Amino acid sequence: MDAPPSHHEEEDDDDQLFLDESDIIEEVPFDEEDLPDADDEAVSDAEILEEPEDDDSVHVFTGHTGELYTVACSPTDATLVATGGGDDKGFLWKIGRGDWAFELQGHKDSVCSLAFSTDGQLLASGSLDGIVQIWDIQSENLKCSFEGLGGGIEWISWHPRGHLVLAGSEDCTVWMWNADKGSCLQTFSGHGGSVTCGDFTPDGKLVCTGSDDATLRIWDPKSGENIHVVRGHPYHTEGLTCMAISSDSTRALTASKDGSLHIVNITTGKGYSSRSYREMKNPPRHNKRVGFFVVIRENAVSLCLMWTVWRERNRKAFEAAERPMTD
Template sequence: DLPDAEDDIVEDSDDSIHIFTGHTGELYAVACSPTDPVLVATGGGDDKGFLWKIGHADWASELQGHTDSVSSLAFSHDGQLLASGGFDGLVKVWDTSGNLKSTLEGPGGGIEWIRWHPKGHLILAGSEDCTVWMWNADNGSCLNVFSGHGASVTCGDFTPDGKTICTGSEDATLRIWNPRSGESIHVVRGYPYHTEGLTCLSISSDSTFAVTGSKDGSVHVVNITTGKV
């Protein structure tokens, strides 16, 4: 039944541990540190990133420098560094106090996603310009550019053993790469694979299978070694 005008309105209690305030636009990315249980990074449409500490309302560090929305964030596996990617085509590397360490340039379109190598300070980023870039975050050097996709590269990652790269695109293909040579080892496309653009990707812990999702509503499992669906 609808409440009568005389009924008391009881508001739900707020059980939030911590509310972050600082962004002035929609949020596009959030990342938690793998080594510090209270350290969180956020990024959004206000062209800003922030580092926060859960339960420490008086501590926040604004990450300034992007000129367009901060679309992706990722901490390195040792928790020492944070990478932010923006629709301005830049990847910025920060320490955990919010100090800018380097700006990585190259892509001609917005950054779709960022991943770190599981065993080192290598950054992988996919771009709207159909390319994937890999940098050494410690010295800012570009190590490789992976070209071949015919549309925006919407998802990707290193395999957990660090020996292979898998990327998915709006062009409805999965590409499997050699990170050292930049060679495209396999291109997975056509029947029985996806008929529309890939939206997400995850890799099994033994580095054997890539599981991909698509706009066509299907999920496929690909053998990374053979390229077979």
């Protein structure tokens, strides 16, 4: 067994070390102004982290007094923006014109959905009071107002080639109006839960709607007939949150609170494929978006999915931590 160090060896380790000029390797000059003052307070790490980031915005609109719930940009004027929020107000304003804003008056609850017509001439605003208002952009006047829904507006969509407007409601129904004539054309009934998402197909021939009842329904907009209902295993087990329709009007991509994605053949009502990536602890409710280039946000991690639809498989996935991507 090794002997412990002697008392003298411990003293040797504690001997003081002296340096003389021969041990100097390099002299570094300094300016006394570079030294900190005695009165200077140390900056904590927390204070450094709280320093604001650079503001790169080109315009700030401050008309709202509450949270913003929805934003829409004109398809024909890159400077024209509409916003709605929890202050029961909607505004139409222009980037670069801080002194101009037009208030979308008349709503009695949070303005939660906005949509411009495809030609940019009209704007639809929907509120939790169940009212949809149509605004003429050029004249800045209220063109017409639609009532009768028994619940708040979940979403609004325009026909791709006309002034037909579609809206889904918390009362399980979908309504379609002619905005030029101010008349109701169709009411779609059949869902057993809030209609959380929907749209016309790009060719304008069909309507697809998704609901909190975990079903996708495909409708004929002219007759109001429910052509297909997609539900049950292996489809979503919880409510749909959003959808996207392919440009050729043949497929719908739907997302659900159960964390799954499904691609459905709109013509047949049959599924192409389905994928479940991870359980969402805080699933989105509504007004979220998916597309055939999909971005899913879960907490601080973003998952970017590239999906090869025809081969029915996930082509590649990218993960990026702490910098969530928006949809």
